[in-house]
Amino acid sequence: MSPPASTPALxxxxxxxxxxxxxxxxxxxxxxxxxxxxxxxxxxxxxxxxAMLTADLLVRLLRRLYPRVTFVRNIxxxxxxxxxxxxxxxxxxxxxxxRTTADFHADLAAIGIVPPDxxxxxxxxxxxxxxxxxxxLAHGHAxxxxxxxxxxxxxxxxxxxxxxxxxxxxxAGARVxxxxxxxxxxxxxxxxxSDDTQPGWDSPWGxxxxxxxIECSAMAHRYLGESFxxxxxxxxxxxxxxxxxxxxxxxxFPNGTFANVWLHNAMLLVDGEKMSKSLGNFYTVxxxxxxxxxxxxxxxxxxxxxxxxxxxxxGGLEDATRTLDRFYRALETTPPRADGIxxxxxxxxxxxxxxxxxxxxxxxxxxxxxxxxxxxxxxxLKASGALLGLLDQTPADWFRAGVGLDExxxxxxxxxxxxARKARDFARADEIRAALAAQGVALEDxxxxxxxxxx
RNA sequence: GGUCCGAUGGCAGAAUGGUGAUGCAGCGGACUGCAAAUCCGCGUAUGUGGGUUCGAUUCCCGCUCGGACCUCCA
Numbered sequence: 001m002s003p004p005a006s007t008p009a010l011x012x013x014x015x016x017x018x019x020x021x022x023x024x025x026x027x028x029x030x031x032x033x034x035x036x037x038x039x040x041x042x043x044x045x046x047x048x049x050x051a052m053l054t055a056d057l058l059v060r061l062l063r064r065l066y067p068r069v070t071f072v073r074n075i076x077x078x079x080x081x082x083x084x085x086x087x088x089x090x091x092x093x094x095x096x097x098x099r100t101t102a103d104f105h106a107d108l109a110a111i112g113i114v115p116p117d118x119x120x121x122x123x124x125x126x127x128x129x130x131x132x133x134x135x136x137l138a139h140g141h142a143x144x145x146x147x148x149x150x151x152x153x154x155x156x157x158x159x160x161x162x163x164x165x166x167x168x169x170x171x172a173g174a175r176v177x178x179x180x181x182x183x184x185x186x187x188x189x190x191x192x193x194s195d196d197t198q199p200g201w202d203s204p205w206g207x208x209x210x211x212x213x214i215e216c217s218a219m220a221h222r223y224l225g226e227s228f229x230x231x232x233x234x235x236x237x238x239x240x241x242x243x244x245x246x247x248x249x250x251x252x253f254p255n256g257t258f259a260n261v262w263l264h265n266a267m268l269l270v271d272g273e274k275m276s277k278s279l280g281n282f283y284t285v286x287x288x289x290x291x292x293x294x295x296x297x298x299x300x301x302x303x304x305x306x307x308x309x310x311x312x313x314x315g316g317l318e319d320a321t322r323t324l325d326r327f328y329r330a331l332e333t334t335p336p337r338a339d340g341i342x343x344x345x346x347x348x349x350x351x352x353x354x355x356x357x358x359x360x361x362x363x364x365x366x367x368x369x370x371x372x373x374x375x376x377x378x379x380x381l382k383a384s385g386a387l388l389g390l391l392d393q394t395p396a397d398w399f400r401a402g403v404g405l406d407e408x409x410x411x412x413x414x415x416x417x418x419x420a421r422k423a424r425d426f427a428r429a430d431e432i433r434a435a436l437a438a439q440g441v442a443l444e445d446x447x448x449x450x451x452x453x454x455x
Numbered sequence: 456g457g458u459c460c461g462a463u464g465g466c467a468g469a470a471u472g473g474u475g476a477u478g479c480a481g482c483g484g485a486c487u488g489c490a491a492a493u494c495c496g497c498g499u500a501u502g503u504g505g506g507u508u509c510g511a512u513u514c515c516c517g518c519u520c521g522g523a524c525c526u527c528c529a
Contacts, residue, residue: 234529
């Protein structure tokens with residue numbers, strides 16, 4: 001028995017420091033993570049999945065390294081896009097957000113993303129938002145103007161530190177009409193007035209609704225405190241969303257540090273361009289699952305490092321499917337024991353800023369060994385798959401999923417072909433094989449008999 | 456216009472200041488009635504021009520090209 005694998009140190013890329021840093025939890029007994037969740041007005045697309053999957057892998061790894069992890073991912077259920085979509089659909093906001101949230105959960109479950117420990121909704125945290133706004137006003141970090149409450153970026157010397165830009169850049173680069181009531185072009189809304197057709201809550205500043213950024217400050221504080229370990233999201237959130245969140249939180253809770261480490265994943269591309277709703281070049285999760293196994297989609301998203309852009313193609317989905325074929329073939333050839341351990345080759349790759357491509361290369365080495373009959377390797381492959389959220393099916397389920405023919409019919413035809421082969425009637429044997437292939441069933445003659453799988 | 460990131464074989468994609476993983480595809484072979492699966496073997500790459508260095512794909516500068524953010528966005 002080999003000694004227990006030593007635990008490699010976890011290193012993560014911190015956007016704020018723009019460097020790989022050793023991960024040092026504030027409390028090693030309780031690691032706390034916040035991720036920005038979806039605005040629930042439409043089906044998720046595969047690009048949206050990338051941040052969710054990165055968080056999933058991070059949390060799976062953290063749970064292996066630390067005794068307790070609290071992972072919070074919010075649901076944004078108040079937003080002008082939601083209001084507009086509900087109106088366009090002639091449905092209530094509540095119906096739209098409830099349905100979209102359920103769809104979101106189903107899509108994530110399909111690709112094996114574990115739910116967060118807490119999934120607070122923005123509309124359940126209005127009071128916390130108002131509390132933060134009140135404090136920001138009291139400390140001179142915010143001001144009222146024409147029914148709005150705005151954050152004053154110049155009141156916070158650290159503004160721009162996270163995203164690496166200063167307020168002068170923002171003025172120079174402003175491509176949008178600056179509202180005349182803003183003191184500084186970079187100021188952003190904390191609270192805005194609602195008319196009768198818009199959702200609203202009573203507040204000291206009149207009936208209104210929150211700005212976009214304040215909800216995350218409120219929920220992160222409520223559930224994780226003034227200081228916590230990791231805050232993540234897509235790199236398109238770095239500015240302005242995360243910059244503004246950070247500014248609000250640090251000004252409201254100056255004794256805290258807000259997030260210690262900022263994690264940002266790169267975008268998914270389609271034909272070299274960012275996949276996005278506004279460009280219309282997106283595939284929903286359901287579009288993709290109609291064309292390939294969910295597990296292959298999960299694997300595909302791990303073939304590239306989370307900080308590299310990944311060009312999404314259906315060819316890539318097919319490649320991922322073939323890779324899983326080989327992994328499952330290895331598990332089928334040499335069944336794993338239940339007590340396998342994750343080899344150091346996999347752990348060290350993941351601990352190196354979630355280097356999934358390197359981890360997958362290690363899985364290939366394990367699969368090679370398992371195919372050669374190495375039970376230790378097979379068990380390690382299975383255990384590594386469990387850590388990565390892969391290889392949870394039986395090989396039989398994987399190889400036979402989606403076959404329309406019933407097994408009895410297939411077995412009968414296999415027997416008939418076997419008889420033909422014994423009689424050396426290969427024309428008939430090949431005819432049967434071709435007929436099965438036409439219906440998506442592939443045959444493999446092995447030393448122990450003829451096996452079938454989806455073709 | 457401002458800020459930032461990237462460019463590795465046909466494709467995907469790691470790594471590294473000193474002979475460039477891994478997978479897919481391709482080619483040859485073994486096995487097979489033929490296939491499939493599996494196994495063995497093979498080929499092909501660091502965008503471009505400089506600089507630092509004994510040595511650069513790696514570090515620095517310019518250029519070209521691509522992408523992201525500056526507006527809702529994972």
